[in-house]
Amino acid sequence: MSTWYSSACGSYRAPAFFRLAVGVGAVQLAILIVLYANGISYGPILFSWLHVFLFGSLIGAYYDPIRRRLRTTRFAGLLSGFGWLILLLGIFAPPQLRRDLGFETLANYLDPVTVGYPMALLVCTIFLLGPFSVFKHTVLRWYGKISYSFYLLHMFAVAGVFELVTTGVLRAELGFPVVMLIATVISAASFYGFERPAQRIVRSRLTRLSRRLSFAPPWSDVRGP
Structure with a gap:
């Protein structure tokens, strides 16, 4: 959360956030290694995979400066x-x-x-x-926008189409394209009907909160993408 907020407030260059993420990740990995060496293995829970989440958070926090540097690199x-x-x-x-x-x-x-x-x-x-x-392609970028809704809702489409296939209503070779069609429709409806409006509300409230705390968040347009 701290790395995300540092990026949102335009303060990603502050080394404290980088050190926090790296420090927490190092401690977590050390604990996992000690536990694993002693025969104690944890399952796929948040603690076991925290280092992956922290890596993703750092990529998000430092996305803009890394992207700018990659655009001008000679490599x-x-x-x-x-x-x-x-x-x-x-x-x-x-x-x-x-x-x-x-x-x-x-x-x-x-x-x-x-x-x-x-x-x-x-x-x-x-x-x-x-x-x-x-992934620069317009269609794929649009799927990127609705990807979270797609991730949450696609199993409903899979379950419904599986039932249609097993009962003989739908031919098996049509299963995948029908799943994609249904999942795309319900995901787009969820994104435009719920997710994006919710983002606007959250951004608006964060903007007001940041102003009260004398921060200067980069989003001046709260209308969303």
């Missing part, structure tokens, strides 16, 4: 190659696949590849490196 070719490399390495990223091939892996939240690959993939997709520049 654009190398960064594009890195994007292609990450895409190609995706086939080896699933931990169960590597276990089946005989490679030794740690618990998912401590395994360097299982944790590191999604982080690298996030960097490539966020900053559009190499083949990931496809």
Whole structure:
């Protein structure tokens, strides 16, 4: 939350927020390693994966300065190659696949590849490196807007279409496109009918709160995207 708020208030350059995220992540990883070394493994809970959330928060907080630097870097070719490399390495990223091939892996939240690959993939997709520049496409950018609603609601479409397929009402090969169509419609309705209006309300209230606290948030337009 502190890294997000620092970005929202335009104070992402303040080193305290970076140190906080790195410090919390280092302590959390140290605790996990000690527990794991003593045979205590936690499941996929927030504490086990906190370092991944912190990494994402830092990317969000420092997005603008990193993006500006990448636009003017002389290593654009190398960064594009890195994007292609990450895409190609995706086939080896699933931990169960590597276990089946005989490679030794740690618990998912401590395994360097299982944790590191999604982080690298996030960097490539966020900053559009190499083949990931496809996400500049208007349709994909629109799907990015409704992606959170899509994430929350797509299972309703999956469950409904699965029932139609199993009862013979719908042909199996039509299942995926119908799921995409239904999920897109309900996600768009949720985004424009609830999520974006809620964002406007939250931004408006945060703006008033920041003014009372003498902060200067960067959003002067609270109408939303």
